[in-house]
Ligand SMILES: C[S@@+](CC[C@H](N)C(=O)[O-])C[C@H]1O[C@@H](n2cnc3c(N)ncnc32)[C@H](O)[C@@H]1O
């Protein structure tokens with residue numbers, strides 16, 4: 001299997017790593033997405049592992065890895081929910097931003113500049129793998145999912161999100177977000193690398209993983225809010241399990 005890293009992509013994320021915790025900066029959409037995707041991760045993990053999602057620390061004791069964690073936007077809240085989270089990213093600059101932020105808010109840090117395949121080679125394994133908005137940036141989706149599977153213990157789970165390849169995603173995620181609203185630097189996304197839900201389902205199946213759920217992330221421009229829904233046409237979440 002080839003490397004999962006696309007050097008051009010990593011350089012692009014490294015160049016804007018200072019912006020990770022700027023809620024109005026280049027990662028604004030991820031900050032806006034955080035509440036809905038965190039609710040999805042919490043509820044799915046709780047259902048899968050038989051936890052109470054309303055408990056103060058619903059993920060207590062679970063060992064998670066956040067693959068492509070960037071500045072740690074998910075890592076921090078998942079840590080607060082009681083999980084032991086290892087955050088890894090191929091961009092060292094992102095990891096530096098993540099470490100600095102976690103230290104500034106007094107959280108115990110396990111961030112590493114690493115790829116999923118390097119953790120597999122080191123023999124690491126977790127209850128669940130979380131990898132949000134990374135699939136459309138990797139060099140080889142099959143190799144990436146194979147590494148994510150190997151990091152998941154049998155009986156464990158994977159929570160993923162990515163962008164669908166539709167005319168609507170071209171209009172909103174590329175033309176809208178990069179050119180009209182200028183939320184993201186131009187060239188952040190390559191529409192050809194977006195992944196249809198049917199393609200993700202087939203790729204998960206090739207790795208021996210069971211797709212348990214697909215949920216859409218819908219954006220309301222008037223409210224400037226994201227919500228979970230049935231429309232998979234732009235951004236969507238997937239939950240899979242390892243038998
Ligand atoms: C759009 S950001 C998402 C960050 C974070 N998951 C979130 O949603 O807040 C994508 C991240 O994936 C990282 N990345 C891309 N390809 C990777 C790979 N093959 N292995 C590890 N990290 C990767 C990038 O450096 C970048 O930080």
Ligand SMILES: [Mg+2]
Pocket residue numbers: 133134136137189
């Ligand atoms: Mg993206």
